[in-house]
Amino acid sequence: MDVDWREVSRVALPGELPHTPATPLTALAFDVHQDLIWTGNDFGRVKSFYGSELQRYTGYRGHDEGPVRSFLFSDRGVVSLGPKSIHVSHRRGLAKAHIMSDRMFDLRCMSYTSKGTSEVIAGGIQKSLLTINLDRGTVINEIPSEDDIVLMRRDRVICCGTATGSVNIIDPNSFKIIKTIRAHGASVSDIDAQNNILLTCGYSPRQSGYVLDPLVNIYDLRTFRSLPPVPFPAGAAFCRMHPKMSTTGIVASQTGQFQIIDIANPNVVNLRQANVSNYISSLELAPTGDALALADADAILQLWGKPDKMRFTELSNPVEWPSAPTPRPNIDFNENTPLSAVGMPYYREPLLSAWPSHMVFDVGKPPPKIDPEILAKMKMHDFVGYAPNPRRTRRYQVESTKVQEKPGLVQVPKFRSEKAREGESEVKVEEDDAPWNTPAADSRLSEVPAMYHKVEIKYSKFGVDDFDFEFYNKTKYSGLETHITNSYSNPLLQLLKFTPLIRNYALHHTARNCLSETCLLCELGFLFDMLDKANGQNCQATNFLKTFSSISQASAMGLFEEGMPRSNQSLSGMIQSLNRFLMEKIAADFKSCAIADRDELELENALITSSMTCIKCSNCGTETMRPSNSFVRELAYPKKGKALGNFSSVLKHSIERDGQTRGWCDKCRRYLSLTTKKVVQEVQPRVLMFNAAAVTQEAKMYWAEKNWLPREIGIVVQDKKFLCYQGAELNRIKERNPNVVVYELVGLVxxxxxxxxxxxxxxGMIDVSYSSVEGRRESSWHLFNDFLVRPVSQSEAMNFAPSWKLPSILCFQQKAAANAIDNSWKQSIDTGLLFKDIPLAPTSERCRSLTVDESPMPGTIVAIDAEFVALQKEEIEVKADGTRETIRPSRLSLARVSVLRGHGEGEGTPFIDDYIHTREPVVDYLTLFSGIEPGDLDPALSKHALVSLKVAYKKLWILVNLGCVFVGHGLLKDFRIINIHVPKEQVIDTVDIYFKKARQRKLSLRFLAYYFLRENIQTGNHDSIEDANTALRLYKKYLEFEDAGVFERMLNAVYQDGKLTNFKPPGENEAALAAAAAAAEAKAETKPGGPGAGGTMVMHGLDGNGSRPITPADGGSGINMTKSPPPPMQPLFKTQLMSPPLLPQQPQMQAPHQPQLQQLQHHGFHPQQVQQQQGHHPMAGMHQGSPVPQNQQQQQQTAPVQHRSFAKVMASPPPVSPQKRSMQGRWR
Incomplete structure (x- = not known):
C-alpha cells in the first residue's frame, strides 16, 4: 500500500423503503472481471457500483428469505448466497438460476471447488456441507460436518472457519478434512488464504463476554505449522492478504483502524484510520491490491486507494451500459400491415426461440400436395382414386424435400461463382455471422463449439479457386488446407512457425546451399516463408508433406495416414510421434549443412535436454550412468490415489522419472531387476517440447481442472536436482535466484x-504475439483449425474438456527469446544455384545460364511458365439425381518450369528450363496441355537433363526473395501447384492485364497472341518457353499501348472482335472445319484436279508422326493451284487499328484427300485457305505456308523446314489506309 493512499469516495446506501433507515451491509466483494463492487444487505437485496466514483450500476433482490451472505464471480455472471438459496444472475441483474433445496437451512459461506466455476461448495450453521452444480442447478453431494462453518476461503485447499474458533483444511477434490487448526478460543471473525499463507482473526471468551483477539494468527498451509503472529492491539476483526505481494496483508478493527502488516518483517508498522461514525461491518481488498472497500453499520460505503492508480482488476472487461432509449416510430398498424414492418430489437443474448440442438427433433412432414393435373385425370373406383403417371422423374426415383447435411462439419459458404451470379460478390461476411464466432461460454461443456468442428473444402466445377476461404479466416495469419495426405500435421507446422527460434533456424538454413531432397528443415523454411508472405491467404504444405512422405523412417514409425489402421494408434498419438521424429530430423538436417563445426550442434543444443540415467542393480547395488538426451519430453502423471498436483510437479515427476526394468548386470552376470532414475545435468534448451500423453483417466483428471496449465514455468538445476516453479511461487523464486530460466507457453496442439x-x-492454439515483429504488447491467442483461423481468449486456449478437447503437444520457449525474429537471412541467400552451368542435353541449347552481370535485383523482370502432370485423378461422386460432385480434385505435380530474361540483350532467352524428376507414378502426362511425353521425367529414358523438385523450387524461391517481378499468363494456378506464394507486387499476369470485369471472360494466351502479336502458338504440344515468351511480349505490347494512351480502346476491340470467332483463332472452330471438309469432298467428285494433278502445296509443318513435311506422296494427291487472280479479302474483325488478320473469301480449290485435310485441320488451317493461284495473301497471326513452285518441291521434300511457327513464310501486310499506317508504325 502506497503512502499516499486516502479515501477516494464514499456513498450512503438508501434504505429499503423511502423513509426507512438503511441496514448494515452483510456482504461486500470486488468483481474479478469488471470494475464493479457488489454489496448485499439484510433484506436479500444485491447492489453494484461502478468505478472509483461508486456510480450505481445494478440492483435487484436475490433472496427473499434472509440476508445476502457471500459473493462469487465468473465470466458468466454473479453468484450470491442466502440462508436457504443460491442465486445466479447476469451482471445486468437478470436472473439465470435460483437454486433452493430442503437441505439448505442456514448457509453462511461458499467457495468454488476444483471443477472451476461450474461447481461450488457451501456451508453454514448446519450439520453438512453441500456441493452444488451451477449449470444444472442441483445439489449433487452432501458431506457431513461436525462444525458450524461461518467463513470459507480457497487457495490450494479450502479453509473453513468455524463457530468454535478452529479452521478446517479441506481437500478440494475429496472434500475430506486434511487438518484442523485450533486458532481462537471462540468463533472465527475473518480468515484469508493466499500463496499458501493463512491469516485468521477471532474472538476469545472473557468475563464480560467475547472479545476480539489482539493478534493475527499466521499459518503455513504447506506444513500446517504456525508462524509468528502479528500483534494488533486495536482488536483484529478483518484480515486480507495482498494479491500481489505474497508477504503483505491488511488487518482492520471494528473502529476503522487498519494496519498494513509484513509477515517477513512484523516490526514495520503502517497505520491508517478511516472516518467512520459507527463500527465497520465489512471490508474487502480489490484483486489488484490497488483499492480497499469498507462499509460501516450506517450503510456508508467507503473506497480507499491512490486516485491516479485506481484499478479493481488487471484485465477488466467493459461494463455493459443501458442503451439510450430511441423514440418509438409511428407505425400505422392495421390488418394489412406486414409483421416485418415492426422489426426486431437489437439483441446480444440468444433469443428464447433459439432452442439448443438437443431440444430440436425431426418430426414427420405432411404429405406433399398432389399435382392438380393428376387430380384432373383421376378416376374414382369405390373410395380409391387412380390416374396415369405423368413420368416427371426417372424410374425408381423420388423427390426428396429434406436437405441432408453432413453431421460434424461446419456449414460451408457459397461458392464465389454463386455469389457473383446472385450479385453478392461485393457483400462481405461479417465476423459475427459465422457460426463458429458464437463465443464459447465454457469450454468445459460437453457439446463441441462450432469453431472446433472439422472443416472441409468443397469443390465446384471451377476447382478450389471457387471456394471462399475468406469466410473461415479474417485474420492476417494464414491457414493450411486439407485434402492432402498427412495434413493432420497442419497444427504442428503452425506451432513451429510461430516459435521464433525454430522459425529463425529453418529460414537461415533454407537460405544456404542445402540441396538434399529429404531435408525437412529446408521444407519448413519454404513453408514458413510462404505463410509469412501470404498474409492471411490460404496456403498448403504440399511440398513439405511430399518430402515427408518419401522418408522411409517415417513410414516405419507409422506416421502416414494411408494404410495405418486407426485402431492401433490415435490421432493424438500420431502427432506426438511426429513431433518426436520431426525434432530429431531437423536437428540432423541442420547439422548436415552447418557452415562451421561450431554451428553443427547449434540447433540440437537449442532443443535437447541433457540428462543421465542412473541404473542400479537391486541385487548388488552397482550403479552405472548412461547419457539420456531427449528432444521431446513426455509427461508422466502420478499413479492413481496420489494427491492432484500442479503442472510443475507433474513436469518434475516426468523429467526425474523413476522406473523398474529387467536387464543385464555385468557384475552379477545375469538378468535382474534394475532401478532407473534420470538426473538432469543442466537446463540448456531454449525450446521445450512436451507430449501431453493424456491417455489414462487419471491423466485426463489433471487437464479437467480449470487453469491447470500455467502460462509461465521456471526451471533451475541445483546440485543435480531439477526444480520447477509456477505462479506466485515462481515470482518469489525469481527475486531470490537469478539462475531461474523462465519459459513461456507459445502454443499447443x-x-x-x-x-x-x-x-x-x-x-492448434497459438499465441501469435510471441513471434510478432513489431514486439509484444499483449497476448493474442488464435485457433488454427486447418484453414479456419480466429482469435480466442487465453482462457479458451488453455482450458480443456476431457470429453472432447485434450492437449497433445505443448511448446514452451525461453521468455527472453520472445519476439526474437531474425530476418537477416534475406541478405545472405546463396544464389549460386542460378549461375550454375546448364547440363548438356538436346533441349538445353536454347537455355543459357545467368552471368554475374545479370544478377537479379529487386524489380528485375522475368517471364515464367510451368507445365504439370497428373499424379492422381480427381474423385467424383455421382449422386442419385445424376449430379456430379467433386470430392477431391486431381493432384498435379510440377514437370517443367521455364524462366526467361525479361529485358536486356538476352530478352526472351531462358536461363531456367528444368525438367523435374518425379518419383511418384504419373497417371496422366497431359501431353496435349503440358507438352510432356511419357519417358520425359524418367532418368533412364529422358532426353532432358532432369533435376529434383527441390532444386527447381529453390531457384524460384531465390528469385522471389531477390525481388524479381514475374510475368506470365495464369500465374495464380501455376504458383499454387508449385506451392509458392509470390507477393502481388511481384506478379504481372497477362490474364489480369487483358481482362474487363464487365465482360466476365478471361482471354486465352493463344487468342491474345493471335490478335496482338499476329502469331499462332500452341499449334502442337505446349512449350513453356514459347508460352513464357509470348506472355512477356504481350506485356511489352501492353506497355506500348499504355504509352500511346490507347490500351482501353484496344481492350474493348479485342472483346468485340473476339465474339465473332468465340475468342478462338480461325481454324480452331471444329464445326467450321467439318463443314469445309464436307464441301471439299463434294467438289472433289465434280471438278478436275484429282489424284495426280500438279501444283502441289507443301505445308511448313510436321506430319502426324512429327517427322517430315506433308507432301502429295503422303496422300496420293496434291492441291491444284488455279491461275485466276486472288479473290478480294474480307476482314474478319471490324477493328482495323492493328491491321488484324484477314480471311479470304472462299476460293475455288481442289478437295484434298482425307489425310491431308486432317493435317491441315491439325495445324489450324481452314480448308478454304489452302488454295490460291499465284500470289499468297497471308493471314497475320495464322501459321500458313506459302505456295511452292513445281521446281522447288523436290528440294523441300529432301530438306524439310522445321519451323515451329508457320507465320514466317513470306507474309505481306494487308492494305491499310495512310492514316492507319502512320498509327501502326507508331505502335510498332
Whole structure:
C-alpha cells in the first residue's frame, strides 16, 4: 500500500423503503472481471457500483428469505448466497438460476471447488456441507460436518472457519478434512488464504463476554505449522492478504483502524484510520491490491486507494451500459400491415426461440400436395382414386424435400461463382455471422463449439479457386488446407512457425546451399516463408508433406495416414510421434549443412535436454550412468490415489522419472531387476517440447481442472536436482535466484473428439504475439483449425474438456527469446544455384545460364511458365439425381518450369528450363496441355537433363526473395501447384492485364497472341518457353499501348472482335472445319484436279508422326493451284487499328484427300485457305505456308523446314489506309 493512499469516495446506501433507515451491509466483494463492487444487505437485496466514483450500476433482490451472505464471480455472471438459496444472475441483474433445496437451512459461506466455476461448495450453521452444480442447478453431494462453518476461503485447499474458533483444511477434490487448526478460543471473525499463507482473526471468551483477539494468527498451509503472529492491539476483526505481494496483508478493527502488516518483517508498522461514525461491518481488498472497500453499520460505503492508480482488476472487461432509449416510430398498424414492418430489437443474448440442438427433433412432414393435373385425370373406383403417371422423374426415383447435411462439419459458404451470379460478390461476411464466432461460454461443456468442428473444402466445377476461404479466416495469419495426405500435421507446422527460434533456424538454413531432397528443415523454411508472405491467404504444405512422405523412417514409425489402421494408434498419438521424429530430423538436417563445426550442434543444443540415467542393480547395488538426451519430453502423471498436483510437479515427476526394468548386470552376470532414475545435468534448451500423453483417466483428471496449465514455468538445476516453479511461487523464486530460466507457453496442439459421425481431428492454439515483429504488447491467442483461423481468449486456449478437447503437444520457449525474429537471412541467400552451368542435353541449347552481370535485383523482370502432370485423378461422386460432385480434385505435380530474361540483350532467352524428376507414378502426362511425353521425367529414358523438385523450387524461391517481378499468363494456378506464394507486387499476369470485369471472360494466351502479336502458338504440344515468351511480349505490347494512351480502346476491340470467332483463332472452330471438309469432298467428285494433278502445296509443318513435311506422296494427291487472280479479302474483325488478320473469301480449290485435310485441320488451317493461284495473301497471326513452285518441291521434300511457327513464310501486310499506317508504325 502506497503512502499516499486516502479515501477516494464514499456513498450512503438508501434504505429499503423511502423513509426507512438503511441496514448494515452483510456482504461486500470486488468483481474479478469488471470494475464493479457488489454489496448485499439484510433484506436479500444485491447492489453494484461502478468505478472509483461508486456510480450505481445494478440492483435487484436475490433472496427473499434472509440476508445476502457471500459473493462469487465468473465470466458468466454473479453468484450470491442466502440462508436457504443460491442465486445466479447476469451482471445486468437478470436472473439465470435460483437454486433452493430442503437441505439448505442456514448457509453462511461458499467457495468454488476444483471443477472451476461450474461447481461450488457451501456451508453454514448446519450439520453438512453441500456441493452444488451451477449449470444444472442441483445439489449433487452432501458431506457431513461436525462444525458450524461461518467463513470459507480457497487457495490450494479450502479453509473453513468455524463457530468454535478452529479452521478446517479441506481437500478440494475429496472434500475430506486434511487438518484442523485450533486458532481462537471462540468463533472465527475473518480468515484469508493466499500463496499458501493463512491469516485468521477471532474472538476469545472473557468475563464480560467475547472479545476480539489482539493478534493475527499466521499459518503455513504447506506444513500446517504456525508462524509468528502479528500483534494488533486495536482488536483484529478483518484480515486480507495482498494479491500481489505474497508477504503483505491488511488487518482492520471494528473502529476503522487498519494496519498494513509484513509477515517477513512484523516490526514495520503502517497505520491508517478511516472516518467512520459507527463500527465497520465489512471490508474487502480489490484483486489488484490497488483499492480497499469498507462499509460501516450506517450503510456508508467507503473506497480507499491512490486516485491516479485506481484499478479493481488487471484485465477488466467493459461494463455493459443501458442503451439510450430511441423514440418509438409511428407505425400505422392495421390488418394489412406486414409483421416485418415492426422489426426486431437489437439483441446480444440468444433469443428464447433459439432452442439448443438437443431440444430440436425431426418430426414427420405432411404429405406433399398432389399435382392438380393428376387430380384432373383421376378416376374414382369405390373410395380409391387412380390416374396415369405423368413420368416427371426417372424410374425408381423420388423427390426428396429434406436437405441432408453432413453431421460434424461446419456449414460451408457459397461458392464465389454463386455469389457473383446472385450479385453478392461485393457483400462481405461479417465476423459475427459465422457460426463458429458464437463465443464459447465454457469450454468445459460437453457439446463441441462450432469453431472446433472439422472443416472441409468443397469443390465446384471451377476447382478450389471457387471456394471462399475468406469466410473461415479474417485474420492476417494464414491457414493450411486439407485434402492432402498427412495434413493432420497442419497444427504442428503452425506451432513451429510461430516459435521464433525454430522459425529463425529453418529460414537461415533454407537460405544456404542445402540441396538434399529429404531435408525437412529446408521444407519448413519454404513453408514458413510462404505463410509469412501470404498474409492471411490460404496456403498448403504440399511440398513439405511430399518430402515427408518419401522418408522411409517415417513410414516405419507409422506416421502416414494411408494404410495405418486407426485402431492401433490415435490421432493424438500420431502427432506426438511426429513431433518426436520431426525434432530429431531437423536437428540432423541442420547439422548436415552447418557452415562451421561450431554451428553443427547449434540447433540440437537449442532443443535437447541433457540428462543421465542412473541404473542400479537391486541385487548388488552397482550403479552405472548412461547419457539420456531427449528432444521431446513426455509427461508422466502420478499413479492413481496420489494427491492432484500442479503442472510443475507433474513436469518434475516426468523429467526425474523413476522406473523398474529387467536387464543385464555385468557384475552379477545375469538378468535382474534394475532401478532407473534420470538426473538432469543442466537446463540448456531454449525450446521445450512436451507430449501431453493424456491417455489414462487419471491423466485426463489433471487437464479437467480449470487453469491447470500455467502460462509461465521456471526451471533451475541445483546440485543435480531439477526444480520447477509456477505462479506466485515462481515470482518469489525469481527475486531470490537469478539462475531461474523462465519459459513461456507459445502454443499447443489439441485433439478434438466427440463430434457426431466425424473422426477426431487436431487443432492448434497459438499465441501469435510471441513471434510478432513489431514486439509484444499483449497476448493474442488464435485457433488454427486447418484453414479456419480466429482469435480466442487465453482462457479458451488453455482450458480443456476431457470429453472432447485434450492437449497433445505443448511448446514452451525461453521468455527472453520472445519476439526474437531474425530476418537477416534475406541478405545472405546463396544464389549460386542460378549461375550454375546448364547440363548438356538436346533441349538445353536454347537455355543459357545467368552471368554475374545479370544478377537479379529487386524489380528485375522475368517471364515464367510451368507445365504439370497428373499424379492422381480427381474423385467424383455421382449422386442419385445424376449430379456430379467433386470430392477431391486431381493432384498435379510440377514437370517443367521455364524462366526467361525479361529485358536486356538476352530478352526472351531462358536461363531456367528444368525438367523435374518425379518419383511418384504419373497417371496422366497431359501431353496435349503440358507438352510432356511419357519417358520425359524418367532418368533412364529422358532426353532432358532432369533435376529434383527441390532444386527447381529453390531457384524460384531465390528469385522471389531477390525481388524479381514475374510475368506470365495464369500465374495464380501455376504458383499454387508449385506451392509458392509470390507477393502481388511481384506478379504481372497477362490474364489480369487483358481482362474487363464487365465482360466476365478471361482471354486465352493463344487468342491474345493471335490478335496482338499476329502469331499462332500452341499449334502442337505446349512449350513453356514459347508460352513464357509470348506472355512477356504481350506485356511489352501492353506497355506500348499504355504509352500511346490507347490500351482501353484496344481492350474493348479485342472483346468485340473476339465474339465473332468465340475468342478462338480461325481454324480452331471444329464445326467450321467439318463443314469445309464436307464441301471439299463434294467438289472433289465434280471438278478436275484429282489424284495426280500438279501444283502441289507443301505445308511448313510436321506430319502426324512429327517427322517430315506433308507432301502429295503422303496422300496420293496434291492441291491444284488455279491461275485466276486472288479473290478480294474480307476482314474478319471490324477493328482495323492493328491491321488484324484477314480471311479470304472462299476460293475455288481442289478437295484434298482425307489425310491431308486432317493435317491441315491439325495445324489450324481452314480448308478454304489452302488454295490460291499465284500470289499468297497471308493471314497475320495464322501459321500458313506459302505456295511452292513445281521446281522447288523436290528440294523441300529432301530438306524439310522445321519451323515451329508457320507465320514466317513470306507474309505481306494487308492494305491499310495512310492514316492507319502512320498509327501502326507508331505502335510498332
Amino acid at each position: 489439441a485433439e478434438i473428439t466427440g463430434e457426431a459421425d466425424s473422426a477426431p481431428h487436431l487443432v
